[in-house]
Amino acid sequence: MSAPPIVTAPVPSLGRDLVALTKPRIISLLLVTTAAPMYAAGEPSIWTVLLVMLGGYLMAGGANAVNMYLDRDIDDVMARTRLRPIPAGRMTPQQVLAFGVACAAAATWMLAFFVNVLAAGLALAGFYFYVFIYTRWLKRSSPQNIVIGGAAGAFPPLVGWAAVTGSLDIVAITLFLIVFYWTPPHFWALALMKQVDYGRAGVPMAPLVWGERETMHQMLWYTVILLCLTVLPWWVGAFGWLYLASAIVLGALLLGGIIKMLLAARAGRPWSGPAWWVYKYSLLYLALLFVAMAVDRTLAR
Amino acid sequence: MLMSVAVSDTLFWLAVALCSVAQLFILKAVFVPAPPPMGGPAEAGRAAGRLRPASRPLEMAWVVLPAVGLVLLFLWAWQLKHPDALVRTEGPVAVASSGGVR
Numbered sequence: 183m184s185a186p187p188i189v190t191a192p193v194p195s196l197g198r199d200l201v202a203l204t205k206p207r208i209i210s211l212l213l214v215t216t217a218a219p220m221y222a223a224g225e226p227s228i229w230t231v232l233l234v235m236l237g238g239y240l241m242a243g244g245a246n247a248v249n250m251y252l253d254r255d256i257d258d259v260m261a262r263t264r265l266r267p268i269p270a271g272r273m274t275p276q277q278v279l280a281f282g283v284a285c286a287a288a289a290t291w292m293l294a295f296f297v298n299v300l301a302a303g304l305a306l307a308g309f310y311f312y313v314f315i316y317t318r319w320l321k322r323s324s325p326q327n328i329v330i331g332g333a334a335g336a337f338p339p340l341v342g343w344a345a346v347t348g349s350l351d352i353v354a355i356t357l358f359l360i361v362f363y364w365t366p367p368h369f370w371a372l373a374l375m376k377q378v379d380y381g382r383a384g385v386p387m388a389p390l391v392w393g394e395r396e397t398m399h400q401m402l403w404y405t406v407i408l409l410c411l412t413v414l415p416w417w418v419g420a421f422g423w424l425y426l427a428s429a430i431v432l433g434a435l436l437l438g439g440i441i442k443m444l445l446a447a448r449a450g451r452p453w454s455g456p457a458w459w460v461y462k463y464s465l466l467y468l469a470l471l472f473v474a475m476a477v478d479r480t481l482a483r
Numbered sequence: 484m485l486m487s488v489a490v491s492d493t494l495f496w497l498a499v500a501l502c503s504v505a506q507l508f509i510l511k512a513v514f515v516p517a518p519p520p521m522g523g524p525a526e527a528g529r530a531a532g533r534l535r536p537a538s539r540p541l542e543m544a545w546v547v548l549p550a551v552g553l554v555l556l557f558l559w560a561w562q563l564k565h566p567d568a569l570v571r572t573e574g575p576v577a578v579a580s581s582g583g584v585r
Binding site: 304320323324325326329332352355356361362363392393396399400402403404406407409410411413417418 | 491502509517552563
């Protein structure tokens with residue numbers, strides 16, 4: 183007789199909870215959109231890149247922790263967030279808030295002292311935007327929460343660019359807008375599948391306010407603008423043909439996925455499969471697009 | 484590989500046209516909103532009093548803001564490629580554009 187398989191759940195620990203507060207999986211994409219522009223903007227030393235990565239992680243992690251502090255009431259309602267340290271009772275709200283603020287303070291000092299004040303200021307602006315404009319103000323009051331709140335996630339390319347050049351130009355602003363217009367189709371794909379959770383928590387995500395079909399149409403329009411924006415850096419001469427080809431191929435795949443989802447919904451077929459694909463692919467899309475920028479510039483030097 | 488100025492400019496205006504159409508549909512969703520979906524997941528939030536209608540003027544402001552940013556970005560890009568386009572000589576002071584990408 184063979185013994186039944188033993189299934190072990192991860193043992194909660196303070197270290198694991200502190201890491202969980204920073205939402206490391208989300209931050210990994212933010213770090214790609216920070217590092218790649220650094221190599222697109224110039225030839226940074228490995229130390230500068232590491233410092234900006236660490237500072238960026240702490241700043242974004244701090245913002246995520248403060249977000250969990252502010253959202254502790256609805257985190258308990260949503261299945262997706264019920265196991266976070268505060269609703270699960272493993273940490274007090276005050277501990278989480280202190281951790282988040284400490285992370286942001288450390289990141290500001292590190293970036294200002296070792297990199298430059300502009301990079302530190304931009305990173306801190308992203309922190310405040312995420313905490314106050316998105317989490318505190320828009321998240322529970324407007325279906326535009328993801329659109330305007332998306333600006334918070336668009337600060338990392340500015341930070342990376344500023345860390346290398348000490349200034350901002352049209353390419354940096356275009357990268358900001360690329361992430362800004364990428365955010366709605368990405369998050370609305372998730373929102374389409376988590377409507378029950380968001381409805382229960384009273385978060386006015388687009389599918390709840392506009393309906394599924396209109397949200398999908400909006401995803402399409404935002405993606406059209408996104409694709410046009412990705413061509414702009416090439417048009418002004420900042421990136422070459424390798425980047426352009428990558429932007430077109432990657433963008434066409436994203437657009438195709440959204441059209442597939444929309445057609446499935448229109449035909450009354452199940453659309454959750456294509457929606458999941460759009461959500462997951464959009465993560466890969468943004469990462470590869472930014473890597474293409476860095477590779478394009480590195481090869482051109 | 485080089486591309487003629489005419490082809491390059493055509494691509495630019497094509498992008499502007501596509502963005503304009505897309506932006507119009509984005510604005511329309513807020514300025515001429517469809518009735519909210521009844522029933523479904525939204526109902527649970529409404530019943531609990533958590534899902535409240537958003538402020539209309541603010542919604543309009545939030546959707547217009549990125550559109551303005553987009554217009555400014557395209558103007559900036561055009562000015563960079565065609566610095567002479569915005570030179571004005573009829574006034575007392577000639578305003579010349581500056582800039583250029585690295």
